[in-house]
Amino acid sequence: MKNQRVLLVQFYGLILFCFCRSMFAAENQGEELFENEIRPLLIEKCSECHTGAQKSGGLSVESREQLLKGGDSGPAINLAEPRQSLLLHAVQRTGELEMPPEEPLSQRELTAFKSWLMLKAPWPVTTGRILSPSARRVQNHWSFQPVTKPIPPQPSSNATIRNPIDQFVSRQLDQAGLVQAKEADKRTLIRRAFYTLTGLPPSPERVARFVANEDPEAYDKLIDELLDSPHYGEHWARHWLDVARYSDTKGYVYAREERFWVHAWTYRDWVVRSLNEDMPYDRFLKLQIAADQVDDKRESDLAAMGFLTLGRRFLGVPWEIIDDRIDTLCRATLGLTVGCARCHDHKYDPIPTADYYSLYGVFASSREQLVPIPHAETLPEFEQELTKRRTALNERLQSARRESSQRVRDRIQDYLQAQTELEKYPAQGFDQVFSKEDLLPAFVRRWQYYLHQAERQQDRIFVAWRLYRAIPDDEFSTRSPDVTARLQELGAEQINPLVRARFQTSPASFAEVIQRYASLFQEIHHRKDSPTAESGDNQ
Numbered sequence: 001m002k003n004q005r006v007l008l009v010q011f012y013g014l015i016l017f018c019f020c021r022s023m024f025a026a027e028n029q030g031e032e033l034f035e036n037e038i039r040p041l042l043i044e045k046c047s048e049c050h051t052g053a054q055k056s057g058g059l060s061v062e063s064r065e066q067l068l069k070g071g072d073s074g075p076a077i078n079l080a081e082p083r084q085s086l087l088l089h090a091v092q093r094t095g096e097l098e099m100p101p102e103e104p105l106s107q108r109e110l111t112a113f114k115s116w117l118m119l120k121a122p123w124p125v126t127t128g129r130i131l132s133p134s135a136r137r138v139q140n141h142w143s144f145q146p147v148t149k150p151i152p153p154q155p156s157s158n159a160t161i162r163n164p165i166d167q168f169v170s171r172q173l174d175q176a177g178l179v180q181a182k183e184a185d186k187r188t189l190i191r192r193a194f195y196t197l198t199g200l201p202p203s204p205e206r207v208a209r210f211v212a213n214e215d216p217e218a219y220d221k222l223i224d225e226l227l228d229s230p231h232y233g234e235h236w237a238r239h240w241l242d243v244a245r246y247s248d249t250k251g252y253v254y255a256r257e258e259r260f261w262v263h264a265w266t267y268r269d270w271v272v273r274s275l276n277e278d279m280p281y282d283r284f285l286k287l288q289i290a291a292d293q294v295d296d297k298r299e300s301d302l303a304a305m306g307f308l309t310l311g312r313r314f315l316g317v318p319w320e321i322i323d324d325r326i327d328t329l330c331r332a333t334l335g336l337t338v339g340c341a342r343c344h345d346h347k348y349d350p351i352p353t354a355d356y357y358s359l360y361g362v363f364a365s366s367r368e369q370l371v372p373i374p375h376a377e378t379l380p381e382f383e384q385e386l387t388k389r390r391t392a393l394n395e396r397l398q399s400a401r402r403e404s405s406q407r408v409r410d411r412i413q414d415y416l417q418a419q420t421e422l423e424k425y426p427a428q429g430f431d432q433v434f435s436k437e438d439l440l441p442a443f444v445r446r447w448q449y450y451l452h453q454a455e456r457q458q459d460r461i462f463v464a465w466r467l468y469r470a471i472p473d474d475e476f477s478t479r480s481p482d483v484t485a486r487l488q489e490l491g492a493e494q495i496n497p498l499v500r501a502r503f504q505t506s507p508a509s510f511a512e513v514i515q516r517y518a519s520l521f522q523e524i525h526h527r528k529d530s531p532t533a534e535s536g537d538n539q
Contacts, residue, residue, distance in 0.1 A: 030120075037116070057071045059071030061076075082118050288305065288308070318364075407436065420514075460495050464502075469510065
């Protein structure tokens with residue numbers, strides 16, 4: 001009988017074990033199905049209309065509780081009868097609701113939904129609310145974790161402990177089965193300290209004084225001395241300057257661009273000074289990102305913005321320059337690369353494309369400004385030579401401007417014609433080499449802006465341009481006379497009399513409109529330069 005009872009207990013125990021094991025297996029299977037199949041489907045197919053403020057039909061898919069609660073049509077999940085769940089009918093499109101509305105789910109996706117519901121819609125407690133892939137990565141990414149103060153481990157009994165750091169070193173040595181190395185002699189110690197903190201070797205005299213010093217706090221005092229040394233900031237600033245991709249020159253430059261960074265050394269010296277002054281890290285970053293917006297900045301703190309401006313120029317391509325600044329900023333402050341988000345949501349780091357272009361907008365709406373170094377002391381000889389060079393430069397610039405302006409006036413018809421084919425003249429002409437015979441895109445675009453403003457302000461000179469330009473090319477010959485008659489009816493307060501006189505007859509094409517405007521402007525220009533010019537000609 002005793003053996004029978006033992007066997008019976010073992011039998012029931014085996015049944016209970018198998019039941020629990022199958023229950024745990026089903027639970028694990030459900031959670032795995034949710035994470036691998038259901039969560040991505042809810043995010044990709046449902047979250048746009050059924051999360052946050054966007055709760056179409058009153059339904060939210062943000063949590064299991066919200067699905068059980070349902071929306072205007074009732075609970076989305078029926079745990080008692082999973083096959084009767086409104087959610088299943090909607091995705092199978094067997095009822096009044098058909099979800100997602102644009103494109104039906106694939107057969108594999110439908111099978112996954114049905115299997116999940118048959119398992120009573122498991123939803124891992126640890127994940128709580130539904131999150132996008134980027135949001136989940138944010139929760140786990142190392143650079144977003146809060147800083148915690150570690151608890152020093154208990155050192156081994158034979159370890160020499162002089163400060164809390166030694167306790168961590170001792171633990172790693174114990175785990176590796178190693179013992180502490182012999183303590184360095186004073187001559188070795190001072191050389192290590194000097195090289196580590198200043199990058200420079202100690203002088204023989206300084207080594208001799210330290211070796212002969214019997215003060216038990218001699219080493220601590222040595223460290224304080226080195227931290228107070230200006231060489232400390234010079235040595236450690238190099239590491240940050242590498243992060244900020246600092247350089248004195250731009251490398252390859254385009255055409256006549258200056259290859260030296262103006263005032264680059266002021267940024268380098270600012271970083272050195274900040275370290276030597278023990279500037280708090282948050283302020284150190286803030287000044288480099290937006291010193292011009294910080295109220296309590298010192299005048300010299302503007303040099304900190306070299307962090308953003310001392311980057312690659314990419315032959316003047318603005319979007320590449322901005323991309324370099326975004327990449328540098330995020331690498332330095334977040335420990336992340338964000339360049340992938342320029343084209344798509346980042347595949348590995350939690351950076352969506354929307355965030356990238358939000359930051360892009362900040363940089364695109366900012367501009368660089370070259371300012372003098374505050375309180376810079378200069379020699380009289382320097383000031384004299386600087387004045388001489390500035391005068392010579394201004395004379396050359398004035399001559400070049402007069403020559404360029406004359407070329408533009410001589411080709412006024414070509415610049416007006418360019419307004420009908422703006423696609424040939426990119427707003428950024430960084431990738432073109434121009435000769436004196438070329439039309440300059442910058443001037444073409446200035447004409448475009450001027451004509452746009454003239455239209456908004458109902459300018460009297462360009463009223464004919466505006467009305468003729470509105471006629472489609474294939475209807476110009478038939479509608480041109482009506483516009484001409486309308487122009488002749490306008491008063492002097494609405495149209496310049498010289499323009500009205502120029503359009504007493506109807507032009508056959510818009511090219512003729514351009515020719516008439518160009519000839520009028522040329523005549524007025526010659527009259528203005530003529531000694532017999534009358535004041536009334538320049539109306």
